[in-house]
Amino acid sequence: MEKILIDWLKNYTNSDLTLATVFGNLNFDIFDEAMTVDFVNKQFHIDINISDVWFATVKDLTDAIASRS
Amino acid sequence: MFLPKNNLVAIAYKTGYCGSLIYILAALSPEVNQYKPLDRISFGDSTAHENNEHWFHGLHDYWNSLDVDQENWDSYIPKNTKQALLDDKLILFRCHPNIAYKLSFIENLRVLYLTHANKYVPERWAYEKVYRAQGDKFYQQQLNKLINSPTTVKINNRIKRKLLVNNLNHEVISWKQLAAQMKIPPYQVEVDKLLEKNFNVYTNMCGYLNITAMSQDKFTELIDTYNSKQWKRF
Numbered sequence: 001m002e003k004i005l006i007d008w009l010k011n012y013t014n015s016d017l018t019l020a021t022v023f024g025n026l027n028f029d030i031f032d033e034a035m036t037v038d039f040v041n042k043q044f045h046i047d048i049n050i051s052d053v054w055f056a057t058v059k060d061l062t063d064a065i066a067s068r069s
Numbered sequence: 070m071f072l073p074k075n076n077l078v079a080i081a082y083k084t085g086y087c088g089s090l091i092y093i094l095a096a097l098s099p100e101v102n103q104y105k106p107l108d109r110i111s112f113g114d115s116t117a118h119e120n121n122e123h124w125f126h127g128l129h130d131y132w133n134s135l136d137v138d139q140e141n142w143d144s145y146i147p148k149n150t151k152q153a154l155l156d157d158k159l160i161l162f163r164c165h166p167n168i169a170y171k172l173s174f175i176e177n178l179r180v181l182y183l184t185h186a187n188k189y190v191p192e193r194w195a196y197e198k199v200y201r202a203q204g205d206k207f208y209q210q211q212l213n214k215l216i217n218s219p220t221t222v223k224i225n226n227r228i229k230r231k232l233l234v235n236n237l238n239h240e241v242i243s244w245k246q247l248a249a250q251m252k253i254p255p256y257q258v259e260v261d262k263l264l265e266k267n268f269n270v271y272t273n274m275c276g277y278l279n280i281t282a283m284s285q286d287k288f289t290e291l292i293d294t295y296n297s298k299q300w301k302r303f
Contacts, residue, residue, distance in 0.1 A: 030230065033230055034234050035192070049230050
């Protein structure tokens, strides 16, 4: 799951990233968050649109997906 | 019912898929009737809307054209358009793929269907060009449509994401569905390849329309200008 998500995020943001990457440093905005919600939903059938506040790091996002798997 | 000669072409696309660029690329050919002379192409806001073509009443706006059918088709055609459709030059107009599907009763209608290899890219462009500019009004309208009732509820980030995802997944007739419906198969224009200055994509499109292509230098210059104005993430 981590690899699929990171590969997708790399492609989507056109930048290199790891689990430690902070979304703020990618200039992630509400639109990017929505597209990530859509991708995770389609790929893993999991709803991660669970909070007003977006995940701080990529690891926070993968942890949230893992905990709902 | 008024039916065109073989000179009507729909550019079918969802917002963000560079419909105005494709319109201009085709409309610069001498075989195309320009609604207004295309003498000032700056792509100022990364669109060509200053050259908006109004050949038809409302067909460009998705929500205003959902009712179009064989019975009311004539009411969409202004007098000057009827006259132009009697001419030999092509008439190009832009519409949503779902509207092109509804126009399949026009048996000699040709359709350019715009596609992109990564749907998230044109969605971002639509967001930058249209939705973000509207701000909260966009989210409010989308929410009202979703619940089918006017509301003034405060829209938080969770709701905003939900509305953006809904907009992304708004059901659009696919090229395949359209091809099954139309008498003349629609032509897929791969917008991402066009923006990479793939001249063949452009000349093949011209071949489908049976129009003269511009020179490769002119094509490259136009795409470079467009790309320089288009929103970029990094």
